[in-house]
Amino acid sequence: MQDATLCLPVVDGRVLLIRKKRGVGAGLYNGPGGKIEPGETPRECIHREVNEELRIGLSEVEKVGELDFVFGDDPFMFVHVYRASDISGEPEETDEADPKWFDTDDVPYDEMWPDDRHWVPKLLDGETFTGRFRFDDEGDDLLGWAMRTDVEF
Ligand SMILES: Nc1[nH]c(=O)nc2c1ncn2[C@H]1C[C@H](O)[C@@H](COP(=O)(O)OP(=O)(O)OP(=O)(O)O)O1
Numbered sequence: 001m002q003d004a005t006l007c008l009p010v011v012d013g014r015v016l017l018i019r020k021k022r023g024v025g026a027g028l029y030n031g032p033g034g035k036i037e038p039g040e041t042p043r044e045c046i047h048r049e050v051n052e053e054l055r056i057g058l059s060e061v062e063k064v065g066e067l068d069f070v071f072g073d074d075p076f077m078f079v080h081v082y083r084a085s086d087i088s089g090e091p092e093e094t095d096e097a098d099p100k101w102f103d104t105d106d107v108p109y110d111e112m113w114p115d116d117r118h119w120v121p122k123l124l125d126g127e128t129f130t131g132r133f134r135f136d137d138e139g140d141d142l143l144g145w146a147m148r149t150d151v152e153f
Contacts, residue, residue: 001075005046006033006067007058007082008123015104015124016087017112018053018097024077029112032097033079042080053097060085063153065119065129072137083123114142122149 008031009016017029034049036042043061050058065081091099102108104124109117115133122129131147 002077003036003042003080004034004077005036005042005049005080005082006031007046007050007061007084008120009058009084009087010104010124011086013104014101015107015120016054016091016099016101017108018099021096021098023096025113029100029108030116031081032099043082046080046082053094054091054099055089055094056091057088058082058084058086059088064123064127065131065151066153067115067119067130068132069115069139070132070134071139072135076135076139081119081123115145118145118147122147128153 018032020026020028020030032050032053033046036045047058050056061082061084063080064083067079067081069076093099107120119129119131127149128151129147129149130151131145133145134143135141136143
């Protein structure tokens, strides 16, 4: 099972997403983040990834969720989800990511992973959650999901 992180910065009624240029989910909008490296904590990972992908810092970072993705019968990725209430610096386009701010009531769910419409609204509402999402073998279609809210991390 691959461990990874995601962060959604939410500042002044807008959420910062990236159009991913390569890797898993390339072409989709997503929160910045990536795979946890050996010896790294999830928190260290999210700060490194956000700096690498957007050249910004995060502040007031809170863990809000854990997501378990399964492709077919195989575990695919376990993702630690963070929400940041502030950033430092101006998001820049890099060879990994193109940043874009969206109003929190205008999130582009049709251009995101299909699970996102189930958990991103909870993050935006200030809820905490765990979720398990089962896709087909290729990871294209979401076949089933279960979530819990009000989880302590
Ligand atoms: N179903 C899903 N829904 C979602 O919102 N984010 C998902 C997801 N499945 C994977 N992700 C995210 C989690 C994590 O932030 C990211 C992992 O993508 P990558 O493997 O491209 O990561 P890296 O940036 O570490 O890649 P490389 O450095 O290119 O190996 O994709």
